[in-house]
Every structure is written in structure tokens, then in C-alpha cells.
Amino acid sequence: MISQSGSAMVVGVGPERGLGAALAMCFAEKGLHVFMIGRSEEKLNNIVKLIQETGRSATAIVADVTDEQDVGRCFDVLRERGDIIQVAAYNVDSNIPAPFLQTDVTTFTTLWQQNCLGAFLFAKEIVAIMQAQQQGTVFFTGATGSLRAKPPFTAFASAKAGMRALAQGLAREFSPLGVHVVHTVIDGVIDGDRARNQFPEYVEAKGQEGLLQLEAIAQTYWAIHQQPRCAWTHELDLRPFKEPF
């Protein structure tokens, strides 16, 4: 059964406690069918199951978002369903901190491919669809580094700044055509599987309110998506109240 209210798309869905999954579950809860793109079939299927358990529907697509053909294939699946795409999010966030002189060309390139080139490939498809629909919201999830480059995050910041400029150019070109382009600046650590696995002591020290909770981020994405087009936000920051900035 096709949902009356259309579909959503989230690129970069991984662990159950991750922002991609949280956005997908939020969009599903609101009644949208959700297309989820990720690299791990197992992880995607897990989220599909969770969504189905709530009586909603989702489609998992395993793809490499830095590969043009893979991205094209994702959108073929999406077009088959024929839904209006209400909202989409490019949520790939890949970071490899290193002192600059220890950052090799592969790292620099990979970070750009995942944080910026993938966003470009995604944008080409989604913006064309939303322009034709004359509606839709597209999110690009940025980070502190999108605005300020600090070691050991120089390579990451370079990639994220490239994605931010992409989002800004898209907003200027496609807002007048009815496409709501949003860039979020996530300034702080997200309380999810990644942080809990990679730096558990930090997570512990910050405490629950010192970390960005997944549902709280999703709540703001949805609120921004609800904006009527006479008053659109293009860029906003999100940070825990305790976070220095």
C-alpha cells in the first residue's frame, strides 16, 4: 500500500543508534515511506524491521554513495514507487582526524568523496525530482568543521566546507523553484553507537544532556521541513547547551 503522504529518503543509514536511522524512523513515524541508503545490508535490514514493527514501511538500498552508478540505481528504485518525495537527507559523515603531515592523499580524497562528492551525486538526482515536484526539503548534515577548520580535522573540514558551499549554491538556485535546501551545523557529539564505541569515556563524561540526542535532532529536522515556503531556514546550528563554542 502506497502511503498517501509520499516518501522520504535518507542517505547514510548505519547503526540503529545513529542519526541516519533516527531520521528514517522519524520520517516513517510521520507517515512517510522511507528509502534508506547505506553500505551495510544487515544494518539497513535491522532498521527496516524496526520501522515495520511500528506499522510503517521502508525500503533498504545497499549502495556506495560516492559511486555515480550506485546513486543512479538508488533513484531508479525510488522512481519506481512513483511517490512524491517530501523530504530527503544527505547524512553521510565520515571523519578521520590526523595531524596534517600524516594525512595521506587517500584519506583526503576519501573524506571528500564521502562528505562532498556523494552529496553532489545525491543532489543532482534529488534536486531534479523536487524541482519537478515544485516541493520538497533536502537536508545536508554538516558539522562544526563546516565553518571552522581546526587540526586535527583539517581534511574533514575541507570536505565539509565543500559540502556547505554546495548546499548554499543549491539553495540560491533552487529555492525560487520550490526546493527547500537546508544545511545543519551539528556542533557537538551525537549520542549514538559511533561515539559510544569510539570514545566511551568522553560520552560518559559529557552525560546525556551534554550530547546531541538523536530524537532531538530529528525533531528539529522535521520542524524545519514543516516551514511554509514564505519563511524558510537555510542554515541552523544544533549543539548541546553545555557545549562551548
Add this chain to the structure above:
Amino acid sequence: MISQSGSAMVVGVGPERGLGAALAMCFAEKGLHVFMIGRSEEKLNNIVKLIQETGRSATAIVADVTDEQDVGRCFDVLRERGDIIQVAAYNVDSNIPAPFLQTDVTTFTTLWQQNCLGAFLFAKEIVAIMQAQQQGTVFFTGATGSLRAKPPFTAFASAKAGMRALAQGLAREFSPLGVHVVHTVIDGVIDGDRARNQFPEYVEAKGQEGLLQLEAIAQTYWAIHQQPRCAWTHELDLRPFKEPF
């Protein structure tokens, strides 16, 4: 009867179709008692009446927000009620465009007093209250000029940039203490009495969706106020989809 959910405060309430009134009516609709500060008793009473007609309550206070004693008096009234202040907005927006060499010292000073000094006087009181409460959201309504100074708006931009820095400093100092400080960048023309009286042809030419609708702005203020403190926005822009930027 005192509302269970506390009070709100809006500084800079004027015409019925103005952002101050719209914020007040939005906060009232959500169940908050609203303290409204403005210069015209007649205009304030009109909004009180509109709010009362919806079964809600409001208090009108005539005051000059650039005068320390007047501002103190407003907060005396507010403290008498003894409510929690959930949300407050400094919404004074005074603009006198002029070529720079025709901008006199009185204009430059007045714009600063209304856009920046008043915000400071308001902040001193509201931040102390919210810090004691360990909760509350305080909005500062900014403009395009807050970020970019362009003639003939140099004096206005100087004042607004001053207010933006004030809001930013407050966010850094009081967020960790539980006060949510928000700066909004209103980038475009608000569809209200001011624009309709001052440049009706422009309003006509832009059309309804080319202008920021009052209720749409209020909707976003409320959504930002709803953010849990683990994921607060400090700054966001709001503009019509057609607005070049």
C-alpha cells in the same frame, strides 16, 4: 487564573499585523500568559482584547525599552505575577535608511538605542530570571543587516550587528546555565502593517509567498523554543523562498 504553564514576554508589540503581536498571539495560543511591551497603549490594548477573545490572557505594559527605569518597571509587573517565564522575545526593529552622509548623530544613536541598547536592558533582566529558573528561551529578532552592512542601511546594520554580538555573547555565557539564547536573521520583508503602509507596491509585487508571513515566523520561533537542551539552535535565518540572498 494563573496559567499552569507559565508566561511569555514580547518586547516590541505594535500593530495587529506585526511580528510582535503575532508572537504574542502564538504564545498565548499555546497556553502562556503573555506580557507585551510597546509604546502605544491603544495598540497593546487591541492585542490584549484579541488574545482575551480566544480565552487566553495577556498584560499590556506601555514602556520605552531604551529607558532603564521603564524596563525595570516592566519586569516588576512580570515578577508580581510570579510565573515561570517560558519564552521571551526582543522584537524591536527600527530602521531609518539613508545615505551615510545624510545620517545624523541622532539617527545613528536612536537606531542603536532601539535595536541594541534596549536588547541589552531587556537581556539583563530576562537572563537573570531564566538563569534562576534554569530554563527559558530568549529570542533576539535580527535582520539581513545583522550579518551584512549595505547602504543605505549602514546605521541600521551597525545597530543590528551590535545586537547580534550581544546575543552571541549571551549564548556563550548562559547556555551552560540553562538559558536558550536564539538570534534569528529575518532576511526579507515581513507581510505586516508596516510594509503594507510604507511600500504597498513592493508588497503587491512580491505576492503573499514572497513575503514572510507572520504566523510562519511565529511557528518557527515556537519550534525552536520546543528544542530540548541537548540540541539547541543559536542562530537561524528565515527568508521567503523567492528571496535572493
Add this chain to the structure above:
Amino acid sequence: MISQSGSAMVVGVGPERGLGAALAMCFAEKGLHVFMIGRSEEKLNNIVKLIQETGRSATAIVADVTDEQDVGRCFDVLRERGDIIQVAAYNVDSNIPAPFLQTDVTTFTTLWQQNCLGAFLFAKEIVAIMQAQQQGTVFFTGATGSLRAKPPFTAFASAKAGMRALAQGLAREFSPLGVHVVHTVIDGVIDGDRARNQFPEYVEAKGQEGLLQLEAIAQTYWAIHQQPRCAWTHELDLRPFKEPF
């Protein structure tokens, strides 16, 4: 005897080891007569003497730069000489750090008057002169706080952000008319009498190269003044190499 090459003007000349004095001495060394505005006759006369000892000339004017009539009087003196004004600098920098709730309205207002209103009064006069000349460079000396507001410098940052916006608006309006408007962001501590008196341990700890040397700043001001108008800089930062940012 009137100098062939014209005059310079520095507003905010105080101690011998201060940026105002350093700019004045630099401009004098380049062959310009220098008008110096400050609050202390004694300090000004000291700099006049130093400049005269090098065979150059200067005029000291005691004035309160936040007072319109005083500023008018300074420019009367300047106009009497009838020189071309090659370069001018608004160099007043007044800072009173305090936690926000301990910042009173007098402090907030005074910081604005000295850092921003004085710049406005100065700008009104100097821009009119340089527009008529169709040449001239006018500097506004900013600070870290001009771009980022951090406690305990919120009031200072508000005033400096206001001055920055003023300079930006002036650049947009008067560059096409031949007036070079420059805003400098001094990001770090200047090695002068003020720092040495107020926080000598900090000065000691930073070491000579960890502090902005007066002559080094003046050298860059002069280099920017030398730019042909086909390639003007409007804004630049200056910081010691060791300074974190």
C-alpha cells in the same frame, strides 16, 4: 611650510608605546604631517615632540571623540591647514571585561560610544573630505571581538561589531567614490604600555614575538594604504604567529 605629500590623521593617540602613537610616528616618518587626537594633552605633546625630533611635524588636538562638537572642532583644525588627507585611522579601543550580569548600562553605553559612535562621528567628517578629494585611506582598528563575542567581552564585542558593520557599509558606499575603507582585526595582545601595565605577567609569558609589535602593525597599515585602487583590501586580520585562533 606645508608638506608636499599631505597629511595624516590618527584618532586615539595616548601613550608613547601605544598603537595610536605608533601609527602617527609611522605616517610622520613617511613624510606626512600628522593630526593626532587624544584625551591627554601631555601624552599628545610627548608624541609631537618625538615626531619633531625626527624633523617631521604634527598637530595635537585634545578632544573627546564621542562628542560631536569636539570632533567637528578637530576637523576645523585639519581643514585650516588645507592639506590633502592621505590616510586616517580611528584607533580608539576601549574595553571593560565583566560578566554580563555585572555589566551596567553605563559601561555598555560608554564602550559603544568610544568604539562605535566615535567612529561614526569621525567617519562622517573624514569620508566627506576623502570623497571630495577622490582619494584617501581610512582605517578602523578592530579586534577579535569584532567577529566573535565571548564572555567576559560581550559588551566590548557588541560595540566592536557595530563598528565593523559601520566600516563595511562605508566600504560599500564610498569605495566606488575613491575612498579606501579598511577594517583590521587585531587578534592578540599589542605589546604596548597598556598591556605592560595591566597584565605584565601575561606580557612576560607571551614573549616579544607572542605579542603584536607596534611597528609591525604600522608597517601593514602603510602597505595597505599603498595599494592601488584596482586591488584594495577591505578587511584583514593581524595576529602573532603563536596566537591560537
Add this chain to the structure above:
Amino acid sequence: MISQSGSAMVVGVGPERGLGAALAMCFAEKGLHVFMIGRSEEKLNNIVKLIQETGRSATAIVADVTDEQDVGRCFDVLRERGDIIQVAAYNVDSNIPAPFLQTDVTTFTTLWQQNCLGAFLFAKEIVAIMQAQQQGTVFFTGATGSLRAKPPFTAFASAKAGMRALAQGLAREFSPLGVHVVHTVIDGVIDGDRARNQFPEYVEAKGQEGLLQLEAIAQTYWAIHQQPRCAWTHELDLRPFKEPF
């Protein structure tokens, strides 16, 4: 004969009337041997000849700056000479304007490779050298798009924003180690062979002072290179006085 004062390096040297050549000729004129990297042997040899005619010396290296091995080879040549490298500039500026939906992945990737990846490859080598020297200035030539993404320059802006973040991260990491990292924002059209060939009417309409003259840009690069390390500029804009911004 090896110059006493060391060497300079310019990456991105093409036509005689281009910024790369102008920087090379400026650095040569100041007494530095100049290593010049470009894609056209003919063009490079032409500049070598011009430099030699002034009694100075230069080395031409044909290389693809987006290829890691080619860049390594350039630095092998440079290291052979054994000079101190006083100053270096990454000056590759490649732009292909297009509506977003007509920008293909090859264009997006190529612009990033030339404007950003090449800067990374260059930075890895030059920063290591200058860190060892404990001195040296490295310039990254940016553009309007480095700060603001506007169609039809979205792909270009994305690449340039990436390079800007790279430069900013480098400045934060290597300034304290004695390496002066500078990012310039060229805001306007450079009066050179490229503009004269590609849009001659625009060049004609702007007039000489409406375009950035090559020597004027080089003059500012040199002035910034002369800054003592107690007062370094990291970022500055350069635009013709008539240019709207």
C-alpha cells in the same frame, strides 16, 4: 650562482599576463630564484626567458598538480637546489560555470582536483619544508566563491571553500611552528589574458581600474610576505574599488 636570499615557488603559471606569471616575476625581481609549475612547457619557458632578461633566474617544471607523483617530482627539483624557500603560492584557479543540473561529475571532480586536491598535495610538501626551515610564507589564492556560493559557480565555490578550509586548518597548525599561511580572496576579475580572451567586452566595460591589475596583486602578496611573525595576516580580500560586494 645560487641567490643569497633563497627561492620562491609558484604553482599554476600559465600565460604571460596571468597571476601566476606576475607572482613569479615579482618574486624574481625581489632577488629570489623562482620555481614555476605549470602545464604548458611553452608558456613556462616564455616566463623563464622574461625573468632571465631581467638578470634573474627561474626553473620551469611541467607538471600536473593534481597528480601526487608529479607534485613529488616538482619538489625533488626544488630540493636539489637546496635553497631556503622564502615564499610559495598555490595559484591554480580553474572555473567552469554551469547551471547545477548541467554540471556533471567530471566537472565537479576536476574543479575540486585543481582547486583543492592540488593545494593539498602542494601543502604536504611545502609545509614540511617550511616547518623544517622554521620560516616561509605560503599563499593560497582564493576567490569570491571561497566565501559565498552562487550559481552558476556552485561547483567552483565548493572546491574553493574546500581549499579555504585547508588553508585555515594549516594556519592553525603551522603558524606556531613558524609557517605563515595566507588565504587571499580575489573578489573581481583579474586583468589578464584569460579575461581578455574569454570576455573581452566585460574587460572593456570595466576599464583598467575596474579590474585587478596583476602587479597590484603581486605587490600585496609581497607586502604580506614581509610581515614579521609577531603580526601575521591569515586572510585578506582584494577587489577593485568599483566592484560591488
